[in-house]
Amino acid sequence: MGKYDKIFQSDDVSQEELSPEEAVAAIAVVTTAADVTLENVDIEMLVDILWGFEVFEQYDDNALSEIISKLISIAETDGLGALFNAASEFLTDELVLDGFAAGVSVLVSEDDIDIPKAKMPLLKQLQSVLEVEDEEANEVIEEVLTAFEEVEEDILGDETTDFAEDLYSSPEGNFTVSIPVTPDAGGKIQTAEGMVSFSDDYGTLLRIDYYLIPPSQRAEIDDSVREQYFESVLLDKYIPQAIVANLSSASVEYTGFLPNEMQGAYFALVNMPGGCTISKQENNGHPQRLDAFRGIIAFQQHDFIYIVTSQRCFFSGETLDSIDTEAETMKANILAFIDTMEFSNI
Template identity: 55%
Template sequence: MTKYDKIFKSQKTSQESLSPEEAVAAIAVVTAIADSSIEDVDAESLAGILWEFEVFEEYSEDETTEIVDRLIGIVEDEGLGPLFNAAKASLSDELVLDGFAAGVIVLLDEEELTISNQKQPYLKKLQEALELEDEEAEEIIKEVIAAFQEAEDEEYADDEDETIAVESYNQQAYKSPLGNFTVPIPVDSHQGGKIQSQEGVVGFSDDFGTLLRIDYYPLPPDQIEEIESVGQEEYFQSILVDKYVPQAIFANIPDAKVEFTEYLEDTLEGAYYVLVNMPKGSTISKQENNGTAIRLDAYRGLLTFISGEFLYIVSSQRSFFNGETPGSFEEEAENIKDNILEFVETIEFT
């Protein structure tokens, strides 16, 4: 008899009825108690984890906590095996993967982003009990780890940047700390508008996929000499295609690719434009049924030019929602370029 037979080989089933959503929560509760005790389970923390799942989007945090408390009560009265059997019987086919994901999240070491060797035997037993193939289980584990990694990355980025909600910003225009430009704020507080800034860059975003960003760099004398030597088109191409895009985009989105380039000789006294295809590279994510967040596909247009004594790179993102199909690269490039140029027209350079 193995350690987990009392859970996965129990012949008893709880008389308490469970909804499919409660069945997902029950697997999380069983997993949390399997190698510890009921007293060690923090119902509020466990409910907080579950509340991130799409299946609980209709529930408040308090309601989710009440569900967890009720499930813990069933374990106290009847044991882990009866609760697991009730959960398995109540779990709809669509939510089996969510149930496994709930177990994975409970077992995951959030600092190391791994599941320890000590917890692997339980996870394997859970997989077998839910009748999942190895490939299905491995994919869920990868998605859960990726979601935690993404959350860490976003938290780190938030620490690095100064992020201000538009409604908390007391001006209608943003002024660069170096005094080289002023721009009306292009996002709305009612749509979750935010301003993110750090030295040399400011970004404007909202909850609907808008991203407008201005990177700016003072031009030292040696760069001006290089422009005069190689010409503006070659210089802009080297800055944007050979340096900026690989460092700012390719380093974070390995599958990204430059799909379109264009030198605009008569625009802004010379400008260079590129369109980058970014699979799963949007700043906007969608929530999967198993609770993991997957970034949307997106295109990013970037325009570089010189104004005064500064080099600028202005970019705009287009995210694709709900299976939206993009047009041709040429069409998308033109539309995003027009959006950037309209934005640039609102910037007052000093």
């Protein structure tokens, strides 16, 4: 019996129906979880990978997160074999190669942009059960690796320019900020529409989300409602969609209004078990993400809402302070970062 026969040769079934697109995503989930527990499946990583597929071009991050969460829930209830059988049942002929490409993509080692030798038996069995010919499989693998290399080159190109300038300027021209990470520490700058994040190999994470306030709402945000408005922005929208949707065990531990900051801002501290952006190596060889706190401050400058996030990872043997102390420390760190931002009234 092969190592992965319990998945790919399983008789388990699920009553859940999948769309063809969900079937593609299911193969990515199954391939990811074949050698790790479902709890260790990185939803954000899967979202980033699947977002690059043409079949998912109409889906935003939240929609993809919901799909992946649904698929993980099926696997938890019915088993990985049942999820794979559902994927096979609902995967259309036109999307078989997309499904195989999704499986290939989650196995790529980003360190050297290649498929690790230890993963080749899994990849070969996936190819076999999807009935992908060797020539087609090799073409798909080459296309996936080329796509990863192009993304890596784009990121490195962006980082070289940004680090050289020491300042990041938003594409909309509404703010600039001092870059808080360095290449020597593995600093990375990632951008998307309405977002920039700075991270490094030591657990630094500073992220800025921003969006233009609709004209119809601008008059509503006066001093009398500012606390309630930003509380709702964080607790009802941002944290559920950007954090809890990707890490269901995350919980809000502390909140508070900051009346003397930015004409009134709102702070929240979120506990994220296994939510740090860096990992430690377990005895079984699998990486395990560290626990972390995320501090978040929402505020308004001119016609934009800003949500600024910082991270504190907890390393082995490290003792947590009280929640109040952790919150105050995180709050101070975020405000110090915000002090490096320059805002424009565009």
